[in-house]
Amino acid sequence: MAFGKNADVSGENGAGGRGAKGAPPEQLALIRESVRRAKEPRAKPRTWRGAALAEHLPVARVLVDKGVLHLDRYFDYAVPAELDADAQPGVRVRVRFGAGRHRVREGRREGGGLIDGFIVERRAESDYAGPLAALAQVVSPEPVLGPELLGLARAVADRYAGSLADVLQLAVPPRNARAERQPSPPPLPPPAAPGPGSWARYEHGPAFLEALASGGAPRAVWHALPGPRWSEELARAVAATLASGRGALVVVPDGRTAARVDTALTALLGEGRHVLLTADAGPEKRYRQWLAVRRGSVRAVVGTRAAMFAPVSDLGLVAIWDDGDDSHSEPHAPQPHAREVLLLRAAQDRCGFLLGGWSCTVEAAQLVESGWARPLAAGREQVRAAAPLVRTVGDQELARDEAARAARLPSLAWQVAREGLRHGPVLVQVPRRGYVPRLACAQCRAPARCRHCAGPLEAREGADGTLRCGWCGREEEAWHCPECGAFRLRAQVVGARRTAEELGRAFPAVPVRTSGREHVLDTVPGTPALVVSTPGAEPVAEGGYAAALLLDGWAMLGRPDLRAGEDALRRWIAAAALVRPQTAGGTVVVVAEPTLRPVQALVRWDPVGHAVRELAERAELGFPPVSRMASVAGAPEAVAEFLRSAGLPPEAEVLGPVPLPVTPAGRPRRTGAPPPGERWERALVRVPPGRGAALAAALKAAQAARTVRGGEAVRVRIDPPDIG
Template sequence: MSSENEPAGGGAQDAPPEQLALIRESVRRAKTPRAKPRTWRGAALAKELPVARVLVDKGVLHLDRYFDYAVPEELDADARPGVRVRVRFGAGRHRVRDGRREGGGLVDGFLIERLAESDYSGPLAALAQVVSPERVLDEGLLGLTRAVADRYAGSLADVLQLAVPPRNARAEKRASPDPLPPPPVPEPGPWARYEQGAAFVAALASGGAPRAVWNALPGPQWAEELARAVAATLASGRGAVVVLPDGRAVARADAALTALLGAGRHAVLTADAGPEKRYAQWLAVRRGSVRAVIGTRAAMFAPVRDLGLVALWDDGDDSHSEPHAPQPHAREVLLLRAAQDRCAFLLGGWSCTVEAAQLVETGWARPLVAAREQVRAAAPLVRTVGDQDLARDEAARAARLPTLAWQAVRDGLRRGPVLVQVPRRGYVPRMACAACRTPARCRHCSGPLEGQESGAALRCSWCGREEGGWHCPECGAFRLRAQVVGARRTAEELGRAFPAVPVRTSGREQVLDTVPETPALVVSTPGAEPVAEGGYAAALLLDGWAMLGRPDLRAGEDALRRWLAAAALVRPQSAGGTVVAVAEPTLRPVQALVRWDPVGHAVRELAERAELGFPPVSRMAAVAGPAEAVAGFLGAVELPREAEVLGPVPLPVTAAGRPRRVGAPPPGEHWERALVRVPPGRGAALAGALKAAQAARMARGSEAAVWVRIDPPDIG
């Protein structure tokens, strides 16, 4: 019952594997002969194109299609493709009176197209209301959202909720500014530090569409480099979209663009702006008044006209993965946009993911890196301390710092602030035997023991009982050590060790944006590190084994990314910048940190993934739910012949009062999860099969929940 126009796109050679094929398959719909509507008998009907094809905003897979409605004459002028409408929709609640179908609840929707005839043989209900004459959906955005829905086995309505912000009437009444003329071509600036940096900027300015994976040099100049890439694209008369992981990164890019181009050249799309301001900015982009957009995750769908560049900073950050259905990743959405609009693509960061390495290995993108001399000139000195050295070092007993780290802190505080990265927020986490590292367990319920503030007795995190006379059941030792010490406890210990130095903390409760260049200890959890004016004099990366020891396929990649993000804030070695990482020196991520070689680490990780058949070399989906429901779903779905089912295996039970992760079982319930893997080129077939099975299941009204996710972030 649907038909869509194919958006402009390049040939197969212009797209990553599967991307362009997915777009073409997603937007083509077979057209069947239509009958004239028999809805209105003697009532006023639009004289031309009296049928409206509508996407109803229901968000369920078995209703992921278009429905035809009649267009009353009084709504004819406003009922244009792309506007928001309200229609009556509801099974079993319709009645036919005077030849037209009535009843049903009012639901929101988007008018997709106007037709002369309908292929529905029965009477058509009429459009109830045109919510606003503002056209918020065009063919390009429709094609993109449909492609995203198909890639992630989701519904088009769910993706449009992510792509089109809620309406704000006051924002629609405000006039958008007149578009400004293209700015002059910028100088390469700091892009000259990279081997092909100046050529990349020149290609953007000349209207080209280069595709690059950018390994940024440490330091604060990444924001200016992004701004110059956007300015070069604007100079060619085209638009640009830049997606960043959080509001702090957006603020830095915003300041860099304003300093380079002045105010009014770009829009900022973040949730912090508030609904009216954000919608007004979005409308300015949709109307063509603004050609450049920077923002967090939702900006990936920004309807920029004449798109010339899509850019993503730090694609390994969890914030780029949308938590709402169908949970698309910003990197994959921008890849679809680059293929659909034949525009330039820039994937940048201090680190390098295996997905980025795969884009380079397949030849779809080119590496944009600096020579080793430039890397050594910009990076701080990185030194390591093995965890066994930490346990034997007498200096560690005062503040968990080995002698090398102690010296780095002392020397750094003479010249400026020192950053201390702790991979856990809070005070004291779970404890373990200091001799053999056996986890400390409660004698009553076997729950994990946790330390308390101010030297209080241990307490069980399950039953709450205190434990005053613990000893290790394995080796008999009585001494304990924290498995991972939280940020607040670390700040307390460092404050005692350096009593004359101010200690600041940055984490979930309070995230600092910047700190002054005066001497201070800054204790931060990963991702919350503030920027120091002039750079940090030194940095300590504590408890590296805790980050590397996670049972997750991406543990090493993620640990290296977080270390590099903290180390990039430190002054270069020529200015005395030093980083001390407390982690086993022989491990691959630690060696990549010492050499400052994230690309080499990602290439080796990709080779191992290829041997084992893990993503991104393969495509994978997760199916989770109660055991019987998962078994029934897997038995009903018509998987591709090449598909391999791994599992199912039981999922950890969510404790009462604990936050529930997406796809995790409700508190107290026992779920299982199965992984379905297909080889390259079969991802679209896998998504289609899972979507069809889930739609059929929903149509039957199955009670037990089954959760399906394409490209699950953790398959550990």
């Protein structure tokens, strides 16, 4: 039995073998023939350089750990008799590989470097006609790559035009010998099915749990009510799945969120029924927990992005929380998204699927509209009872309101903060961390730029009135606006630390806490305090926040990106969901233009309606997720040549290419940005629904062919998150 369909029939590595059939003809035509095939069928190998080979199934089909696309296939190796017992499918091995470093003697390849790999199959014969190299070493007899995980990894590689080896780098954690030697605990019997609990607040909530507990595979998009009970509800869905004798997998965006679900599961089921897979656990503990899942000792997993590949036995439910969070998108090749991987698992294992969150992405709305999943939501009465009061104030008032000068707060926000501090903590969400990243004219709001290089001017921290260019470093002493001639500046986006300083002066008797990238708070007491946080770093307050101020809303809405409105609404709702209900006095003030669609969706607490309208607009324009899209980035000549030779599907439409912003020397390089000083272009390729697989296959074949020819590299990404 062979896995995968992109294998080649030519062999050019140290094994002298070939992979399974079915490689694209474009790839076969461009890979150099390095081995002559014998005309007569080869007899089953029994010796290799005088050493005895395994009597039963003496050929091992190996996936070598080489991420290059033109070697994305399997290779056959002979199994020495001394390795026969340990060389089983799924184990890690080391093999000789590297055509450029081999010497040919008497028809055999010798030399070559040792690289890691996995045995995917043992066979009686090889369909390669030449002599086979032997396995060099079995690294560990622990079978870590089962057929289910291998099939999933192949499906992910094909969908994202990547290599199987790259996907397995993400799916299988590094080996830890000490963890392998420790036995895993015996599995516990299934628990009793839980009661509906707070799922009774949702129209079809109890029925969803009953379907899971009875062995069904319901698929739902869950619009969670604001408040802290979502983690308990997610734990009940996992418990209902375990009660049916099956396994469950939950993927969340960060470690803090995983810890909340972990606490809820422990409180509901006790210790030993689930594991927590996060990077904070350390390599040994994480691998030990992963092995417990692989061995079937534990059947429930909660974890961050890497847990999407966890090898849960007899999977009954896959769940993802807050799928719009950037953390769910893997930065390493082939850059899969956790939501899409779980969708593949739901189809492959025919298990239940639950996509939950306070907000709603366009992809979630599409799952419901297509009929693949059903909505799981509460009635409007329940929403109004659980949500805080949301009030708006136009950002233009911030520049005119005299009361705003003490702390950049319009009068309404000032009053809400002062009233909220009488009853508990007040959350202040700021779009950026740090001090004052960008400045603009206080009168016309034109960006303040350097006269020498047009770079952004920044206020030097700790220096009064001194400006400095963020690109060339020159200081600006007498700035004036070239658009209107004004001399006053205002912060375009003020960071969390600067906001904390200003609020501290405005409310001198109130403690001010900050939560951001350098120091993220998990919880804060329910006593009066100002909590200044960047989006995604908001701590949970005991008893909920009395109020929340969402500042500089226009900065998030004004990003030149297709998802700007969706992301802004998601971040606002995530902060507002931590505020007490309106019946308990909870109030949220958002500083943004009240007539904008995301602001109105927040006021009505209607993220689903916003996502449905966004989906309809994207369908008219042919944008994802209605269409499938890929980006091709690189030097202008390389991008043009790649697109000419790619053999794209006839329905494919190429948008661009357009130049990408140049990364200034010394500045941090964003993911997907060109190297400092280099000029890159990016083209977008889109195809209609149902042609995404053909697009991915064409791009993968073209990239493999380009690698063989030694052409200048281009960067290909399927479903780019930023197509602004």
